[in-house]
Amino acid sequence: MSRETTEFVIYIINEVANTRGLYPSKVYKVMESTGCISKYLIPFYDVLHSMSSQSVVEDVLEYVTSRGESL
Template structure:
């Protein structure tokens, strides 16, 4: 993970936390347990960082839902 993708992941953790009324720590745990960071956000950074944050928050919610995590 390079600096840009790390900053993107941190930004998305906080965006999700704000939208879902969870702490960043709780969101990070959910993203880690499902592989969202290492298998989705970081590998697809080049495409994802060009999308709007509202779209990405919904996309991440869907990623988690498919893996059995409720928000």
């Protein structure tokens, strides 16, 4: 994973945490367990990093919800 991708993933984890009032570690655990990081954020980085933060946060929340988790 490139440095830019790593920074993007960390940024999105923190954005989701701030939006939901959660600790980033909790958000990371849910995103990791649902495959959101490895199957969504990393593979689609090229498209996602050009979208607004809010759009990506909404997509992440939808992704984890569709896999039976919630944030």
